[in-house]
Amino acid sequence: xxxxxxxxxxxxxxxxxxxxxxxxxxxxxxxxxxxxxxxxxxxxxxxxxxxxxxxxxxxxxxxxxxxxxxxxxxxxxxxxxxxxxxxxxxxxxxxxxxxxxxxxxxxxxxxxxxxxxxxxxxxxxxxxxxxxxxxxxxxxxxxxxxxxxxxxxxxxxxxxxxxxxxxxxxxxxxxxxxxxxxxxxxxxxxxxxxxxxxxxxxxxxxxxxxxxxxxxxxxxxxxxxxxxxxxxxxxxxxxxxxxxxxxxxxxxxxxxxxxxxxxxxxxxxxxxxxxxxxxxxxxxxxxxxxxxxxxxxxxxxxxxxxxxxxxxxxxxxxxxxxxxxxxxxxxxxxxxxxxxxxxxxxxxxxxxxxxxxxxxxxxxxxxxxxxxxxxxxxxxxxxxxxxxxxxxxxxxxxxxxxxxxxxxxxxxxxxxxxxxxxxxxxxxxxxxxxxxxxxxxxxxxxxxxxxxxxxxxxxxxxxxxxxxxxxxxxxxxxxxxxxxxxxxxxxxxxxxxxxxxxxxxxxxxxxxxxxxxxxxxxxxxxxxxxxxxxxxxxxxxxxxxxxxxxxxxxxxxxxxxxxxxxxxxxxxxxxxxxxxxxxxxxxxxxxxxxxxxxxxxxxxxxxxxxxxxxxxxxxxxxxxxxxxxxxxxxxxxxxxxxxxxxxxxxxxxxxxxxxxxxxxxxxxxxxxxxxxxx
Numbered sequence: 089x090x091x092x093x094x095x096x097x098x099x100x101x102x103x104x105x106x107x108x109x110x111x112x113x114x115x116x117x118x119x120x121x122x123x124x125x126x127x128x129x130x131x132x133x134x135x136x137x138x139x140x141x142x143x144x145x146x147x148x149x150x151x152x153x154x155x156x157x158x159x160x161x162x163x164x165x166x167x168x169x170x171x172x173x174x175x176x177x178x179x180x181x182x183x184x185x186x187x188x189x190x191x192x193x194x195x196x197x198x199x200x201x202x203x204x205x206x207x208x209x210x211x212x213x214x215x216x217x218x219x220x221x222x223x224x225x226x227x228x229x230x231x232x233x234x235x236x237x238x239x240x241x242x243x244x245x246x247x248x249x250x251x252x253x254x255x256x257x258x259x260x261x262x263x264x265x266x267x268x269x270x271x272x273x274x275x276x277x278x279x280x281x282x283x284x285x286x287x288x289x290x291x292x293x294x295x296x297x298x299x300x301x302x303x304x305x306x307x308x309x310x311x312x313x314x315x316x317x318x319x320x321x322x323x324x325x326x327x328x329x330x331x332x333x334x335x336x337x338x339x340x341x342x343x344x345x346x347x348x349x350x351x352x353x354x355x356x357x358x359x360x361x362x363x364x365x366x367x368x369x370x371x372x373x374x375x376x377x378x379x380x381x382x383x384x385x386x387x388x389x390x391x392x393x394x395x396x397x398x399x400x401x402x403x404x405x406x407x408x409x410x411x412x413x414x415x416x417x418x419x420x421x422x423x424x425x426x427x428x429x430x431x432x433x434x435x436x437x438x439x440x441x442x443x444x445x446x447x448x449x450x451x452x453x454x455x456x457x458x459x460x461x462x463x464x465x466x467x468x469x470x471x472x473x474x475x476x477x478x479x480x481x482x483x484x485x486x487x488x489x490x491x492x493x494x495x496x497x498x499x500x501x502x503x504x505x506x507x508x509x510x511x512x513x514x515x516x517x518x519x520x521x522x523x524x525x526x527x528x529x530x531x532x533x534x535x536x537x538x539x540x541x542x543x544x545x546x547x548x549x550x551x552x553x554x555x556x557x558x559x560x561x562x563x564x565x566x567x568x569x570x571x572x573x574x575x576x577x578x579x580x581x582x583x584x585x586x587x588x589x590x591x592x593x594x595x596x597x598x599x600x601x602x603x604x605x606x607x608x609x610x611x612x613x614x615x616x617x618x619x620x621x622x623x624x625x626x627x628x629x630x631x632x633x634x635x636x637x638x639x640x641x642x643x644x645x646x647x648x649x650x651x652x653x654x655x656x657x658x659x660x661x662x663x664x665x666x667x668x669x670x671x672x673x674x675x676x677x678x679x680x681x682x683x684x685x686x687x688x689x690x691x692x693x694x695x696x697x698x699x700x701x702x703x704x705x706x707x708x709x710x711x712x713x714x715x716x717x718x719x720x721x722x723x724x725x726x727x728x729x730x731x732x733x734x735x736x737x738x739x740x741x742x743x744x745x746x747x748x749x750x751x752x753x754x755x756x757x758x759x760x761x762x763x764x765x766x
Contacts, residue, residue, distance in 0.1 A: 095496045096559035099743055103127065103736040106493045107134070107550060108472045111451035111464055112162040112170075115218075117143060120453070120462055120474060121152065121162045121170060124492050132737055136160050138172060138194075139492040141474050143462065149492040152194060153201060159192070161214055165221045165280065168196030171204065173211050178203050191225065191286065205278055205286040208240040209271050212300075215308045215315070222312030222337065223278040223286060228271040231294045258296065259326035262694045263655050265730030273300035275315070277337050291315075291340050297328070305355060305407065309362040313337060316356040316365055321347070327658035330354055332367060332386070345386060346393065355407040359414045363388055366396075366408045366417055375665045378584045380577055383408060383419060385434065397432050400439040401576040406450060408432075411479070412458040418442075418479060420449050422544045422574030425504070425516060429463065429477065444483030446502075448547035454479060462489075466548040468502050468518055468566070470495050499523050500558045505565070507601045513582060515594045517567035518545055519602055520554045527606035531563035532754055535599055535635070537617030537624045541571040541591065542580065551732055551739065552618065560747055562614075565602045569594030571620075585663055587620075588627045588672040595624065596632070614754050616686075616746070618642050619696060619731065623674065626704065629685060630677025637753035639746055641688040642696045642731050645704040647673040655694040678707045684720040686749040688742065690729030701725070722749055724765075741765065 094101050110123040120141040125134040136158035141149045153159045155176035163171045175189045188210030194201040205211065209228035216223055233239035246252075254261075254269040262268055272294060278286030292299065298320050299306075306317040319333035330352035332345040345365070346353050352370040359365070365386045373379040381403040386393050402421040409418040417432045423441070427448035432439045443449060447467040454461050461479040464472040465486055473495065475486035500523050506516040525531045534557050538545050545566035554564035568575070570583035570590035583590035603610035614637040617625045622643020629638045644650045647669035651660050670676075685708065689701035705723045712719045724745050726733055733742050744762040751757040 096499055096553075096555045099556075099740045100131075102553075102556060103740055104131070105471075105496060108464065108474070108491060108493050109136075110160065110162060111453050111462060111474060112164055113143075113453035113455065113462055114164045114168055114170075115166055115456060116168065117455040117457070117460065119143070119164075119168075120489070121164075122149075122464075122474060122492065123160050123162065124151075125158075127736060132735065134158075134736065138162055138170070141489050141491065143460065143476065143489070145476065145487060145489045148490050151492070155201075157187075163214055163216050165193075165216055166219060167221070170194040170196075171214060171216065171223070172201075173214065175210070178206075191223075203285070205288050207276070207288065208236060208243055212273065213305070215306060217308040217312035218310040220310075220312035221280045222308060223280070224291070224306065224308050224315050224337070225276055225278070225288075226273045226299060227276055227288075228300075229274050229290075229294070230271050236288075258322060259658070260655055264695055265690075265692045266694075268297070272296060275299060275306070275317070275335070277315075279312075291335060291337065293340075297322070307357045307365075307407075308337075309358045310360060311362060313362070316345070316358060318352075318354045318356060323349070323658075325658065329372075330370075332356060332365070345388075355404070357407055357410065359385075359410050360412055361414060364414070366410065368404050368408075369393075373584075373662045375585050375663055375668065378577065378580045378663075383417065383432065385417075395437075396434055397437055397439045399437075400430075400432070402430075402439070403573055405573075406452060409452045409454050411454065412456060418452055418454060418461065420452065422546060424574050425518060425544060425546050425568060426574070427544075427546050429461070431479065440482050442477060442479070442482060442484060443486065445485055447486075468520065468545070468548065468554070469498050471548045471550070498555050498558070500525075500555070505598055505601050507597050509570075509590070509594055509597055511582070511590070513570070513579070513590075513594075515567070515569060515598055517565060517598050520558055520564040520566065521607065522558045522561055522563065525563060525607045530607050530609040531561060532612040533565060533599075533602055533608050533610075533614070534562040534750070535565045535567070535595070535602075535613065535615040537567065537569075537595060537615070537621035538572070539617070539619030539621045540573075541587065541620040541624075542573050543620075544568050544572050544574045546574065551734070556743055557747075560750075562750070563602070563608055565599060567595050567598045569598070585665070585668050586672065587623065587668075588631075588674075591624060592627055592631065595628075599634075612636065612754050614639065614750055616641065620644070622696070626674035627672070627677075629683050630674055630680045633682040635683055637686070637750055638683050639686045639688070639749065640701075640704070641733075642690065642693055643687075643700065643704075644674070644696055645700040646675040649703065650696065650700060653697045653699060675703065675707065678711065681708070681711075684749075684753045686722045686724065686746065688724045688726075688733075688745075690726045690731060690733055692729060693731040695731050698725075737764075 107125040112121045123136045138153040157175040159174040161173045173189045191205040193204040207227040212226040214225045230242045275291040276288040277291045317333045321331045331347040332353040334343045356367040371380045383404045404419045406420045428443040430439045449463045451464045461477040465475045466472040473491040474489045615635045616639030618641035622640045626643045752759045
């Protein structure tokens, strides 16, 4: 890569970078498939294509699909043919802009992709039985529809009459950026019949909110006899929990495997012989105690549930992968600013870290013989790329495969910072420094607080990319304060129900370590964060004036208002008591704000509703002193964006506005409004 590349100084070049995601391994282990997202011709959206990667690392990757619409969710059938979902037009039918995603199949040898199954509401997640090729998939369907044709007719009637109204009889009514209903996910099953289209059979019928949403996932047994589902069960007081449900594919008979009001059961995976199920148990949080995630195995014969690694103080971050002999599980988990791969030995009940680098791993794929493990590897310095690992060796370095996308050359370096908090707890984070930073040429500091709050800075982010700020000459501090994952349950308990306490002081302590360096300009600093990170910088704004600027994206402002208006109020009620809201709500300290703030929010953000930003902005304006009403603050609002702001041109506007605000406040440059906002 040319070291003079403009990839991080020119936002048009940056948003045009291609992005790798997903990973699927063929049954014979000879083919790996990934999705690659690239800008469309208008540069206003990303379109996925599927690429094949050589598992040996010898041959360059080559493109498999060329559809005009995104192709995603690759999954192999036992015969080596490749399934994927796409809204690309069927060659034999007329396509429209709102054509729903269908299930397509690409033959193992030569041949063109063809549609395999369609549904009026489209097709979502897909699972394939390892041995039989039986397909189980989700499809949103209107509640009263008994057949596919009836579903299509009802949809057409709503469209023709321009009806978008939804009548609800349960909570919640929206989720993240989606208005729920009237359609709801159902599971459908299809048994392969040579080259014939799949005849999809409704496996569950209308089951309300049981399927779909965060945490709803399922796995098909290798013999195609049953599917295990993380099933959402309604509770009193507008709450819900995840139980573990077994469904027979032959007749749809359902049996509850695990149901305890104190737990949610997620990420279930059948063992190779279908006698056991690996599942993550998430205990219910209370105002005084955080939830805990434990990886367990359920024996279907005895009904016994066993914690597979009781002394392992880490949370599984992915669905586990069984070894072929059923003796071990492979899983990823955050660990001190990394997310390595772990091997959990079921007999000894111990966890061994397999990867020894400063990276985060996802999309684990194990060969049928158990001899090779594939994954996507990313880090603070490198975006996701396919690698090969030894599934048994501890603290290894990965073998890089020939990715469809080359790593961009980043304009700086990453170093680790560690300090000790007042209570003796160790706090760490990453400091990303521009090339050429020195005592003679110190960098301005930009503190970025991660969201969650249960999260960690340990991987590449396309939306919150520190290298864009580094290219502007800022050093970027990425702290993991109390409540961050990867440090054990005690690190979360330290600030549980006390969001503005230890999380705040940890962040300030690590900032002190950064500004004490002679290559950092301690007088030119700013802080920003999104979601919970937005909450914490809102809190910072009311508790210190040490920063020259605050950027708050989708941040919580008034906890008493946020709790009842977010998309899943029942979850926050477990932790966010009236006492917590009274003590740790940033809005109570608005009169102490002296720092210019850039407030950013999407109107379709249902997790942190737009009312948080509107109230923050109104209360800042109420304290404005300029006769003409012009504030030292700015408010960037996206009417059609969600919690993250994902559209390429909007992401570009986001960064342009942030950097203009920082240049004006931190570097005292004249205010320059981005062109498309004038």
